Amino acid sequence: MSNSKLSRIGRATLPAAALLLVASLVPAQCAPAQYSLSTGFAGGNGCSGNFFDVVAAAQVTVCSFDVHLGAGPSQTVEVWAVTGGGPYAPVVANPAAWTLLASPTVTGNGLNVATPLNLALQYTIPAGTTQGFIIRCTTSTNIDYTNGTTLGAVAAANADLTILQGQYTCTVGTTFPALTSAVRIFNGTIHYGKDNILAVGASAPGAGDLVVSLTSINPLATEGWVLLSFDTSLPTATGPFIGLVPDATTFQLLITTPLVDGLPLHFPIPSPTGSFPTIPFVLPPAFVPFPAGVTVDFATLLIAPGFTFVGTSGVIRYTF
Numbered sequence: 553m554s555n556s557k558l559s560r561i562g563r564a565t566l567p568a569a570a571l572l573l574v575a576s577l578v579p580a581q582c583a584p585a586q587y588s589l590s591t592g593f594a595g596g597n598g599c600s601g602n603f604f605d606v607v608a609a610a611q612v613t614v615c616s617f618d619v620h621l622g623a624g625p626s627q628t629v630e631v632w633a634v635t636g637g638g639p640y641a642p643v644v645a646n647p648a649a650w651t652l653l654a655s656p657t658v659t660g661n662g663l664n665v666a667t668p669l670n671l672a673l674q675y676t677i678p679a680g681t682t683q684g685f686i687i688r689c690t691t692s693t694n695i696d697y698t699n700g701t702t703l704g705a706v707a708a709a710n711a712d713l714t715i716l717q718g719q720y721t722c723t724v725g726t727t728f729p730a731l732t733s734a735v736r737i738f739n740g741t742i743h744y745g746k747d748n749i750l751a752v753g754a755s756a757p758g759a760g761d762l763v764v765s766l767t768s769i770n771p772l773a774t775e776g777w778v779l780l781s782f783d784t785s786l787p788t789a790t791g792p793f794i795g796l797v798p799d800a801t802t803f804q805l806l807i808t809t810p811l812v813d814g815l816p817l818h819f820p821i822p823s824p825t826g827s828f829p830t831i832p833f834v835l836p837p838a839f840v841p842f843p844a845g846v847t848v849d850f851a852t853l854l855i856a857p858g859f860t861f862v863g864t865s866g867v868i869r870y871t872f
Contacts, residue, residue: 587612590741591698591708591715593620593664598696601630601688602738603640603731604707604718608677612712612744613866616671619687620739621660622694629669629695630655632686632729635787637677640684640718647728650686651787660694666741674795676866677713687738688721688729700735707737712746750778750865751832752850760837764816766829766852770863773854776829778816779805781849788869794851795867806853821854842872 598620619629631653634643643649654671661667677683689695700707700717707715720736721729747770755763764778783797791797809818814827823830842848852865 586745586747587710587712588741588743589708589710589713589715590618590666591737591739593666593696593739594698595620595663595696595739596698597736598622598693599720599722599732600690600693600724601686601695601721601729602697602718602736603644603684603686603721603729604738605639605704605716606677606683606685606742607714607716608679608681608683608712609714610712610746611679611749611866612677612746613748614673614675614677614742614744616669616673616743617687618666618668618741618743620663620665620696621658621667621689622692622696623660623662624692624694625659626657627660627692627694628655628657628690630686630688630690631669631671631673632688633675634684637681637683639682640686643684644731650728651790653790655690663696673789674864674866675789686721686729687740688723690724690726693722693724697739698737700737703735713742713744715742745863748773748852748854748863748865750850750852750868752868752870755834760840762835762840762842763832764828764835764850765832766816766865769821769829770854772856772860772862773821774856775811775819776821776852776854777806777809777818778850778852780851782846784847784849784869788849789867791849791867794853794864796849796851840872844872847871 632650633653635649635651653673656669705717707717717735717737720732723729747768749767751765755761779802781796781799781802783799786797789795805817811818813820813824816828816833848870850868854863856862
């Protein structure tokens with residue numbers, strides 16, 4: 553979308569102070585997480601961390617993790633994810649296939665209790681996919697876990713997610729973690745949300761149109777934006793602004809797009825006429841402003857009255 557097209561969208565509709573308020577709340581984008589799944593904190597063994605897979609039955613947005621971390625101040629814990637999704641086993645020895653999502657420094661709460669990492673990851677796992685993770689401590693071998701039985705067996709499950717039995721690592725420091733083959737069960741909790749599921753794509757392969765839908769909207773939301781960025785230099789969902797790497801287009805859309813019923817760029821919730829987001833927005837091929845081959849990141853920002861932040865969607869990276 554060219555700057556000339558963007559300049560015709562409209563004039564500023566948000567007070568500068570309100571924009572600053574929204575921006576200040578964005579780092580808390582994943583809180584409060586609505587749901588959780590835990591493997592428990594039985595312990596029994598330990599080293600620096602775990603490799604494990606998560607299978608998503610429904611699309612979820614991972615917000616944070618609790619870990620089983622022995623007592624001790626200032627311990628750094630890394631959370632890695634297989635870039636673009638997929639199980640960990642095929643890429644265990646390929647650092648380039650992983651994305652470091654976070655590396656908080658926390659104080660371990662000791663044996664048999666949770667140590668929250670207090671993250672706001674906003675990391676989407678699509679329905680029907682498997683996502684590999686590594687969670688390990690870089691400053692000690694203080695991560696506790698439980699001996700497993702069968703690699704890939706279920707460690708914990710609910711209607712949304714299944715955490716599988718994985719393996720462990722004893723690597724500390726800056727070296728990428730090396731896998732040790734014995735089966736181990738990650739001890740910890742995944743905190744996640746199921747609100748605000750954004751989908752961007754074509755109605756059929758090669759159709760050339762653009763279909764945007766937003767479902768499971770946070771019930772507190774009264775207004776929203778579908779924002780975009782042409783800066784895809786970082787792995788998906790790892791940018792500093794609602795998961796995007798913001799560019800001029802991102803902020804221009806946020807600041808200048810008027811509130812229009814049915815227009816995904818800035819829309820009321822619910823739609824007074826039953827338009828988007830009640831139903832998907834469909835843009836015919838002749839009106840799609842993106843040339844073939846361009847890659848764009850999309851994400852949704854939602855607010856309640858008084859510019860109270862209530863959530864975002866996951867980031868969708870789409871190539872036209």
